[in-house]
Amino acid sequence: MVVLSPRLSALCALLLTVCANAQSASTVTALSSSAPASVSSAVSASSTASELSSTVSSVSASSFATSETSVASITSSLSSVASESFSTLSSFSSAVSGSTAASSSLPASASSTDIASLSTLSSAASASTGPPLESTQITLPISSYGFTSFPVPSASPIPGVFPSTAPKSPPPPGSSLIPDFGPAWARAHSRARQQISGWSLEQKVSVATGVGWMGGRCVGNIAPVADWPGLCLEDSPLGVRFTDFVTAFPAGITTASTWRRDLFRARGLAMGREFKGKGVHVALGPMMNMGRIAQGGRNWEGFGADPFLTGEAAYETVLGLQNGGVQACAKHYINNEQEHFRTQESSNVDDRTEHEIYLHPFMRSVQAGVASVMCSYNLVNDTYACQNDRTLNQLLKDEIGFQGYVMSDWGAHHSTLAAVAGLDMSMPGDITFSSHTSWYGANLTAYVENGTIAESRVDDMAERIIAAYYLLEQDQNYPEVSFNAFDMTDPATNAHVDVQADHYKVVREIGSAGAVLLKNVAGALPLKTPRSIAVIGNDSGPSTRGPNGYSDRGGDDGTLAMGWGSGTTQFPYLVTPLEAIQARAQQDAPGTQVSWWLSNWDTAGAAATAFQQDVALVFVNADSGEDYITVDGNEGDRKNLTLWINADPLIEAVASANPNTVVVVHSVGPAIIEPWIENPNVTAVIWASLPGQESGNAIVDVLWGDVNPSGRLPYTIAKSPADYGAQLITGGTGDEILRIDYTEGLNIDYRHFDSNNIEPRFEFGFGLSYTTFSYSGLHVSTIPQADRTSAALEAAWASGKAAPAAAGGSTALWLHRPAFKVTFQVRNTGHVAGTEIAQLYVHFPAGAGEPPSVLRGFEDVQDVRPGESRTVSITLSRYDLSVWDAEAQGWKKPAGKFEFSVGTSSRDFRLKGTIPV
Ligand SMILES: *[C@@H]1O[C@H](CO)[C@@H](O)[C@H](O)[C@H]1NC(C)=O
Ligand SMILES: *[C@@H]1O[C@H](CO)[C@@H](O)[C@H](O)[C@H]1NC(C)=O
Ligand SMILES: *[C@@H]1O[C@H](CO)[C@@H](O)[C@H](O)[C@H]1NC(C)=O
Ligand SMILES: *[C@@H]1O[C@H](CO)[C@@H](O)[C@H](O)[C@H]1NC(C)=O
Ligand SMILES: *[C@@H]1O[C@H](CO)[C@@H](O)[C@H](O)[C@H]1NC(C)=O
Ligand SMILES: *[C@@H]1O[C@H](CO)[C@@H](O)[C@H](O)[C@H]1NC(C)=O
Secondary structure (H helix, E strand, C coil): CCCCCHHHHHHHHHHCEECCCCCCCCEECCCCCCCCCCCCCCCCEECCHHHHHHHHHHHHHHCCCCCCCCHHHHHHHHHHHHHCCCCCHHHHHHHHHCCHHHHHHCCCCCCCCCHHHHHHHHHHHHHHHCCCCEECCEECCCCCECCCCCCCCCCCCECCCECECCCCCCCCCCCCCCCECHHHHHHHHHHHHHHHCCCCHHHHHHHCECCCCCCCCCCEEECCECCECCEEEECCCCCCCCCCCCCCCCCHHHHHHHCCHHHHHHHHHHHHHHHHHCCCCEECCCECCCCCCCCCCCHHHCCCCCHHHHHHHHHHHHHHHHHCCCECEEEEECCCCCCCCHHHEEEECCHHHHHHHHCHHHHHHHHCCCCEEEECCCEECCEEHHHCHHHHHHHHHHHCCCCCEEEECCCCCCCCCHHHHCCCEECCCCCCCCCCCCCCCHHHHHHHHCCCECHHHHHHHHHHHHHHHHHCCCCCCCCCCCCCCCCCCCCCCCCCCCCCCCCHHHHHHHHHHCCEEEEECCCCCCCCCCCEEEEECHHHCCCCCCCCCCHHHCCCCCCCCCCECCCCCCCCCCCCHHHHHHHHHHHHCCCCEEEEECCCCCHHHHHHHHCCCCEEEEEEEECCECCCCCECCECCCCCCCCCCCCHHHHHHHHHHHCCCEEEEEEECCCCCCHHHHCCCCEEEEEECCCCHHHHHHHHHHHHCCCCCCCCCCCCCECCCHHHCCCCCCCCCCCCCEEEEECCCCCCCCHHHHHHCCCCCCECCCCCECCCCEEEEEEEEEECCCCCCCCHHHHHHHHCCCCCCCCCCHHHCHHHHCEEEEEEEEEEECCCCCEEEEEEEEEECCHHHCCCCCEEEEEEEEEEECCCCEEEEEEEEECHHHCEEECCCCEEECCCCCCEEEEECCCCCEEEEEECCC
């Protein structure tokens, strides 16, 4: 059971109460005028009929809320409004009465109730009264909520260690400098305070309220106030959505597969410049959910299934985007790990798992100075993520010290009181799309006027939003919005500004660096001037409808270069593998014969085409996306883990006819490849993920060896779907809240395989090269530290004490500065130059409760010549060696010996050592 600090438990008691029905309103009395927190008072509050009915409409609204928007989905979501049977008050009451155990056993005066007992109550209630998949939403009672702004973490810059940093002057990629955005935020907040000082309540509320769906030219719009021009918010994590003359970048998952911080940054910077060039103020990315479920529909938008890798990618992407001038948005906060029932599922996650796995990439984003965070559709512990005091106020704004603003995902906002729980901006602003009503707007004003919400909280909301605008210097010659997301061909509102520059180069580089070579026998690759090549598979060629023929890329037709949903862009063009192979083959040796067969169903035709060719290149794929589009029965999440469009029989047919069959997989995530992976005629396999517009050129670079592959899997490829620990939860009905208990705790992806001795097909971190590397000369040392400012904290940590809870405690310099240095040599023992991705895994002491190995460092060692040796160094911080102590609410070093391994995957360890802690 979790014991919180007195301050936090007072807050929790204050903010969480089980939603009771109108007749038997639960009464909660709590108060702490002494708490220097976001909410400082509440009196004898009771759930009223009006609050109840707003809860009811939010539940039903959530079942048709679409995502961060889609033109295609508008019609369908609007028509589903009509067909949706709104839950009535009586049906809601009966849902609530399913948890009468909770209501009736809740003390009349809950002032001493803490978060732990409340959550126990609610989970006990659902366990004892209903099917295990249901639970009941918890909401805030109508009360009078004061507000005291969050203390700003106190930390002074230290040149050379913790430099004062602004978005325009980030440290170089992979630098061990820890940027201190504190002074830049302080300046930005002070300008924002000045800006809003004379504004009326309505004007400040307006800054927090989107203008409503399709009320402006971007997917999200904040109206101008006085001389402040308002904001344009636009998808997506891989480029500017709904406009032309932009670059279609590789997806997050492909980028993560490079394990290269320089490329994470380069992609972020190029995208940031494109968003700015189009006049977008806020880019809705990066996406950093964890890939907990192999089938998760939106996993490809993110960076894989390890928090450290995801954290590094999020950090560099945010630094890049914001260096390009646009505000980044870390999303989806938090525990939005599957598409099925995403607006009606409660992710129930223990505090330690939350901190060590799911929160980590958001913390890294805050360390990168991220301007905004998007709260997600789902509930966390039965409370919607966009009105969750624990995740928004306590974890994000207090513990991590986030100084920007939280916006809702599109339609993920469910009450006016969300303001009290930490939601700063309502997106797109209306309660349901195009309803012209809002939880904020006039409602927020009314709640302030009658004393429910403190005006100082609205000041804080507006200040945070406008501070982010100044943090990015968006008052300096920022371009006007020059496109119309809702009508891309309207001459009046589209200037067709070309923002692509030479960004195709970084697309191609990530495409080849993100290709993972999984198998390569008998020197099948690189190709050595084959005289005849068969190119096989639907995935090698163009779509019948062109690159943008399916709305939001919701179709798997032709080569797959991004998934579907709001996380997409228009392709400016899409180079297919077939085109690029023909061009490269002719460049290689004019007259090289290239034949092809694009039908996956006529496997006899494919086999005949492959027969007697020097090499058969088979292209296959697996797709997924966001839940508002269903493709081939896949409602966002994949319905299975096999490859699509008859891929397995196609590969087997080709392999039966050609002993040199090379398979290229364009996939959104892991897939089961057991039917053919051991087939001796399948001589090579490349996992090419989702490469963006330069797909064909990028794969050709790897096939011909112009680029020596160095990509590594950012997730595990299992032998069977059942081998994955956490599984997709399906089922649920219209009104229920689906319960998803994260019972696997820390054991997602490879951690589960390692903990349970399950042999994967290809482990996390795996990837081959055209050369080989040896490792030697391991050396570990502590890093001497000149300044003594945190000596006491460091000594307490060394003795095993949990770090004290403090504002910004989780991002404190002493916790994150490099404390230990590991060095070793990597030598190229093969015959061609290549890049090695050296990985460091910590093995925590036995009693620490950690999985056997956890990634805590990686370094790309680029372009090592044959015979050449390079010294690599990786540093570890105290944070890297800590676990979250849920009782003490602090990071601490567990007792015992810290061993670690350095190697080339999560299972191929080459050097072992002990950290001198
Ligand atoms: C959810 O409940 C678990 C179990 O009580 C607790 O450890 C965790 O901190 C809670 N998380 C949130 C966000 O409330
Ligand atoms: C205020 O919120 C209620 C839901 O509680 C909604 O029905 C109403 O339309 C909102 N008012 C405005 C002016 O948006
Ligand atoms: C304050 O106003 C809101 C919106 O009109 C209403 O729902 C709420 O009940 C009011 N609170 C009080 C204490 O009157
Ligand atoms: C590729 O697959 C899609 C989806 O099954 C199909 O519509 C298209 O016709 C196929 N193309 C070819 C050339 O077989
Ligand atoms: C899995 O789903 C894909 C995509 O819908 C489909 O092509 C494939 O046939 C399915 N596999 C199995 C074994 O049902
Ligand atoms: C491998 O290819 C040869 C033809 O070259 C064929 O005879 C053999 O059956 C194939 N093996 C498999 C397992 O498909």
